[in-house]
Amino acid sequence: MADAKERFQNKTIxxxxxxxxxxxxxxxxxxxxxxxVRVVGLDNVNDYYDVRIKxxxxxxxxxxxxxxxxxGNLADKALVTGLFEQYRPQIVVNLAAQAGVRYSILNPDAYVESNLIGFYxxxxxxxxxCDDGAxxxxxxxxxxxxxVYGSNTKVxxxxDDKVDNPVSLYAATKKSDELMAHAYAKLYNIPCTGLRFFTVYGPAGRPDMAYFGFTDKxxxxxxxxxxxxxxxQRDFTYIDDIVEGVVRVMQKPPEKKNGPDGLPVPPYKLxxxxxxxxxxxxxxVTILQEELVRAGVLPADYDFEAHKELVPMQPGDVPVTYADTAPLERDFGFKPxxxxRTGLRRFAEWYKQFYLADTSCQ
Incomplete structure (x- = not known):
């Protein structure tokens, strides 16, 4: 596979x-x-979480x-169309979405607008x-x-697993995105690759994620x-590993080819x-606490046991997430x-700098 710097030269992404x-x-x-390498970024910078981080x-x-x-808003079709006409990107990476499992129970409209209409x-x-010859x-x-794996029990x-049993609207919208992408790959021969991310964490991450919310509390x-x-159990994946995986995937679109019937085989991968x-x-939680103390976010004598409560499962949650990454390793030579501890240490150090630069918990 070509070096990423070389592969993206003179490209608009x-x-x-x-x-x-x-x-x-x-x-x-x-x-x-x-x-x-020109990068065009689109975001509505909403206030789902702390806008200062964005x-x-x-x-x-x-x-x-x-x-x-x-x-701008991904659900604004005229805006999206205008972006493509003005900048003519060769590679598109769609990461905009209304995130969060629990929030989808409270505000379903946001998920339909961003995850379905926006992706459409x-x-x-x-x-x-390519309508005008480009x-x-x-x-x-x-x-x-x-x-999307929902209530699947096989780990x-x-x-290759069936994913027909989502346990949240968020999961249902993401599965819908996969189906729509497959249809467009088939109908219009658009090379599409979907990436199922597993519990991404790290510095300047999302405050609605457990590690960040625990730290705030x-x-x-x-x-x-x-x-x-x-x-x-969660398959926590550090942000740098996610980015490395995305960059490698970007360089290798699924191959366009025709099937025995002479029609295109969908250039589509997951x-x-x-x-x-x-x-x-x-x-x-134990590792997080230790790293927060090490970074000086919490005092050395913090009473962790007094601040823990074990509670039942939340609606929309699943007991375990566990990724089979063999295809990623096979096709791209990469495994997160x-x-x-390394990832949480970097998060704790960032948190100290971002939120406590002028104060001390010592």
Whole structure:
């Protein structure tokens, strides 16, 4: 496989969700490839979580002259169409979505608008990108989620498994995205690759994720709730591993070819990107606490036991997530490998700098 810096030279790459956790880190990685790699970022910068984190990510990206940012809503079809007409991206990475399992129970409209209508707009824009004789989009890479595995009990989760039993609206929208992408790949020969991400974490991550929310609550002296009485397991995947996986996938679109009937075989692939090593939630909390103390976010004498509560499973949650990453390793020579303690240490150090730069818990 060609070196990523060489592969993306003189390319325009559209990243939706560019102010988001994965989107911003991916954009930064691509922009470091040199001035001939142009990245166009789209994001509505909503207030689902602390906007200061999104603005800080964008401020870092703004230092690159070859980064263009457009603030707008993916569900605005005219806006999306105009972006494709103006910038003519060769590669599209759709990371914009309304995230969160539990929030989908409270605000389902946001998921239909962003995850369904927004993704449909991207597919339509990819479809029409070659209407005027232009080369069109070479590869659409889009974010799915480990949530699509729903109540499956077979582990590790394989992309060959049936995923017809979602336990949240969020999961249902992500499965719908996969189906729509497959249809567009078949109908219009658009190379599409879906990526099922597993519990992404790291510095400047999403505050609605457990590790971040636990940190906020512990720092405030509140009690953290550990669901399923601590028996949940999660395949925590460090942000740098996610970005490396996405970059490798971007370089290798599914091959266009015809079947025995002379019609195109859908140039379509699905991969898991996970750490392939699920961690028990109680062990995860213990490591997080130790790293928060080490970084100075919490005092050395913090009484953790007094701030833990074991509670039943939440609606929409699943007891275990565990990724089969063999196809990713086979096709791209890559397997996520960052140890949980290493990733949580980097998060704790970032948290101290971002939130406590002028104060001390010591």
């Amino acid at each position: 559209l990243i939706t969700g560019a102010a988001g956790f994965i989107g911003a880190n991916l954009a930064k990685r691509l922009l470091q490839g040199g001035p001939t 603005e800080a990510r964008l401020a870092e990206l703004a230092r690159y002259e070859n980064f263009v940012f457009v603030r 707009n991207i597919l339509e824009a990819c479809r029409h990108s 080369a069109g989009v070479e590869h659409l890479v889009y974010a799915s989620s480990s949530s 590790p989760y394989s992309t 512990l720092r405030a002296g509140k009690t953290i709730q550990i669901f399923n009485y601590g028996h949940c 991969y898991n990107i996970g750490n392939n090593q699920p961690e028990n939630l109680l062990d995860f 490998s960052t140890p949980l």
